[in-house]
Amino acid sequence: MAARIVLAVRESQYIEPLLHYIHHSEYGGMLRVSAFSMLDAFMEFMQGEEVPDAVVGDPSFIEAWLVEGRNSVPWAVLSDDGDIRGNPSGSLAGGQMIIKYQALPSLLESILQLCDLKRSRMASVPKEETLLLGVVSASGSSGKTTLALNMAKQLGGLGLSVFYLNLESVDSSGLFLRLPDGSAPGLERLLYELKASAGEGAKRKQER
Template identity: 45%
Template sequence: MPVRMVLAVQDSRYVEPLLDYVQGSSFGNMLHVTAFTRMDAFLQYMTEHKPGLVVGDRDMLQAWLEAAGEDARHIAWLLLSEDGGALPSARGGEPGRGAAIAKYQPLPQLLEAVLAYCKGPLNGAVSEPKRHSGTTPVLGIASPLGGCGKSTIAMNMAKQLGVLGLRVFYLNLETANTGALFSSGTPESEQRFSRLLYNVKAWQEENIAKRQAGAQRPEMPDVELGPFIVKHPGMKCDTFAPSQQVQELMEITEADTGLLLKLLAASDEYDLIIADTGGCIEERTLGVLEGADLLMWVLLDDLVSMYKSGVWLNYLESRHPELFRNAMGKSRYVMNRFTGQLANPLPWQASGLDGALPYIPSWKQVHQEDLLLCSPIFQREILKLCRALLEKPGLVSFHADGDRAYG
């Protein structure tokens, strides 16, 4: 049975092309759409029916949520957002079972996001996200190579999981933070991140002094993360504001990184933390190799890249043998810019490929940063990779039909 969906958008120029596309594509077998452009007709229909999902603009959803009250809590909805503002709320300020997706995007991508939010074809209902008990899992993304697309992969994973309704924190530990291209961070936000680093280092110095004095040391610092976190509307996740203070970032140690990961995981505010690393043997990367629950190594299928990957992994093993052995037990290997056939042997450390992501020709010369987050082909493959890497070890649970993910 298809998902019973109500589309409530006041602009008929938006509704009609979408309906035409659904009816003429394979989505017609998966979605049964009832559309409204008039507020009164929509509100009257909702008093008599309980669809599986309501997708609408802000005004239509707000009017329905206020009119329905507690009844709205039993129906899932998606806001077609243009501005990334706050979600509309039901009577009493409760947000209900809602999320937001971009209103203007390619129709296949839009409809895939709608289906991904649904529980499945059995009854058209949407399942509630489940919270993790205990600490939040950490996915570390690393590479022995520069320029392999590691950060593009990390940011697209954060975005796609956020679209599915998971609460994701994106921790960028690069010296030159790629996330700055997608951020509207201000000097004040940079100072906030600098303050956080100061607090982390100060606590560790106090801890060392207490240990030398034989005093009892707390396991976790009393550092409040909330003031330092910003919401990233483009990536649908939380993050720390990017800092341009290169020297300050270079001084982040392995212990600093481990402590940041512990603070984020212990907050229990997120379903997944994605840690984007810098160079292979930088201290920040070593901290992620130690603290991550799962490591994803990004490789490229060309002779020079494979050779360099093997050399750097050998160096990591010789300098940090115990850390290397622990890391290999939780490592997965993903080939980026894959063209369909492996031309070069993998580094000996990799037992085999655990996933592949396609080459996107339009990214050969990117002139607009948002293009890196808007490729339907890449987003589809990112979702497949997330399911393959995160479900089996139990970091993130996906429903059996593979459409709706929850943490």
């Protein structure tokens, strides 16, 4: 999956050659870049629902974004003069510093390393295991579907694989009042009930 990068730089002359290089190199499959040269457009995008993997930009753009307090995404400031001797590791408080004018492969590798910070945070959850989240309520019209859909969207925005299953229209009383033929457990039993309910519904329509 390509890393989603937000690039915020005043000079469009800086953005265009960089995007051209990405699209015509091996980095085209690694990076998906949303670039902005206007502060207002950048801020509007960052206030939206899409969550990027990293934000890289001029100091003025990054500072304006950090003031909003939505800085849970790895970020880096592009250094015009390339002087990071005051920060030997190229790091700032909460972020990184990247030399703005350098060989494009080196620049893009630095951005990819920035994305690795987010991946390392997510690596604590074993990929072999599936996390199951359920949204239930004893009463109807309580916002279960809206909540579940928004959760799925947010988790998907974090790069996680999400499967959303809505059982609201399924009559689950059969799971407690009757048993299917045989001793089918777990998922097999649920699929049996879904199929049986669908068959009964079709039969009623035909009788009408």
